[in-house]
Amino acid sequence: MLRFRTLSLPLAAAALVLAACGQPAPTPAPTPAPVTTTASSAAPTSSTGLPAPVAPPTQLRVPASAKWDQGEQTAASRVPGTTSHVNLVAISPEHIDLEGGYDAVEFWFDGPAPSYDVRYVAQLLTDPKGDNAGVAGRAYLQVTFKPTVTDPASKGVAQAVGQTELGYPRLSGLAVLGTGFENVTNVGVGLNQKVDFRVWVARSSTAQSVIELDMRS
Numbered sequence: 538m539l540r541f542r543t544l545s546l547p548l549a550a551a552a553l554v555l556a557a558c559g560q561p562a563p564t565p566a567p568t569p570a571p572v573t574t575t576a577s578s579a580a581p582t583s584s585t586g587l588p589a590p591v592a593p594p595t596q597l598r599v600p601a602s603a604k605w606d607q608g609e610q611t612a613a614s615r616v617p618g619t620t621s622h623v624n625l626v627a628i629s630p631e632h633i634d635l636e637g638g639y640d641a642v643e644f645w646f647d648g649p650a651p652s653y654d655v656r657y658v659a660q661l662l663t664d665p666k667g668d669n670a671g672v673a674g675r676a677y678l679q680v681t682f683k684p685t686v687t688d689p690a691s692k693g694v695a696q697a698v699g700q701t702e703l704g705y706p707r708l709s710g711l712a713v714l715g716t717g718f719e720n721v722t723n724v725g726v727g728l729n730q731k732v733d734f735r736v737w738v739a740r741s742s743t744a745q746s747v748i749e750l751d752m753r754s
Contacts (some may be wrong), residue, residue, distance in 0.1 A: 545617070547639065547692045553647055555718045557692075560607045561590065563703075565668055566694075572744075573636055574626075575734050581722075582716070586671070587692070591619045598719065599737060600737055600738075601615075602681070602737075603622030603655065603735045603736070603737035604735055605733040605734070605753065606654075606730075606733060606735065606749075607657065607731065607734070608734070609654065609655065609656040609733045610653075610654075610655045610656075610736045611654045611655075611733070611739065612650075612652060612653050612736070613651070613747070614649075614650070614651050614652035614654050614683065614684065614717055615649040615650045615651070615738075615741050616648065616649045616650075616651055616684055617649070618684055619633045620648065620649075620684075621684060621685075621720065622644045622651075622683065622684040622685055622686045622717070622720045623648035623651055623684070623685055623686075623746070624646065624647045624648075624650065624686055624687065625644060625645070625646055625682060625685050626645050626646060626647050626720050626722065627640060627644075627645040628643070628645070628711060628713075629642070629645070630642050630643075630705065630708055630711060631642040631643070632702055632705050632706065636712060636753070637705070637753065638706070638753070639751050639752060639753035640705045640706060640708040640752045640753075641749055641750065641751045641752070642708065642711070642749070642750045643739070643746065643747050643749050644656070644682070644724070644748045644749075644750070645678070645745070645746075645747055646682075646685065646745065647742060647744075647745060648743060648744070648745070648746065648750055649741050649742065650738045650740075650741040650746035650747075651683055651685045651744055651746075651748075652678045652682065652683055653680065653681065653682055653736060653748055654680075654681040655679070655680050655681075655734065655736050655750060656678065656679060657676065657677065657678055657679075657731065658677050658678070659677070660677060661677050661679060661708070661712060661727070663714050663715065663724035664714050664715025664718055664721070665715065665718050665724050666712055670712045670714055670725050671712075672710040672711070672725045672726075672727040673703075673709045673727045674709040674710050674713075674726075674727025674728050674729065675709075675728065675729060675730055676725075676727075676728040676729075676731040677725060677726065677728070678725070678726040678728065678734065678750070678752075679714070679723060679724075679725055679726075679728055680723070680724040680725075681721060681722070681723050682721070682722045682723075682724075682728060682748075683722070684721075685717060685720060685721070685722040686717030686719040686720060687713065687716040687722055688718055703727060706729070706754075707728055707729055707730075707732050707752045707754060708726065708727070708728060708729075708752060708754070709728060709729050710725075710726075710727030711724065711725065711726060711727070712724070712725040718729045726750065726752075728752060730754075732752050732753060732754050733752070733753055733754075734750060734751060734752045734753075735751050736748065736750050736751075737749055737751075741753060
């Protein structure tokens with residue numbers, strides 16, 4: 538199935554920007570007029586000095602392997618063995634007015650796509666302490682990436698994300714559950730109810746990758 542839309546850079550208002558190490562940002566390429574969605578486009582900003590992501594492709598092809606389901610979905614890492622980890626640099630929630638409408642969360646990394654594991658869990662717990670994350674929702678997805686790291690010193694961003702409540706049709710809350718303990722990053726996704734989801738790699742290169750989680754009723 539082909540699905541074409543503009544992949545926005547994470548939103549200044551809605552994107553949850555995480556600190557990461559990197560070189561100064563390259564000048565982003567001009568962005569064509571976007572296909573209609575409910576999200577607006579804006580480059581990420583951060584008081585922590587996060588470089589802006591490389592300009593993404595303007596058309597995306599959803600792979601045939603990206604199936605809607607409620608079961609566990611996984612994929613192997615594309616990070617080379619010579620690289621210890623990649624940094625999770627931003628999380629961008631949005632609503633997409635395609636395929637009948639669905640909510641999505643984009644996870645941005647500063648290198649090739651890491652492995653992912655996405656599954657429903659009874660509750661969302663912080664890593665490594667195991668405290669209840671308090672994410673808004675009635676059903677919960679846990680998203681695990683490795684080898685990845687986020688910056689725990691990024692001015693309380695993990696706590697800020699944990700308090701984020703979202704007013705989307707299906708997506709109700711987000712929390713960074715762990716910021717790289719043993720090179721594993723866990724993100725909790727709160728939903729209004731249990732729904733079908735799919736996960737796919739929207740982009741993967743040596744400079745940047747984007748993994749998208751879509752949720753529909």
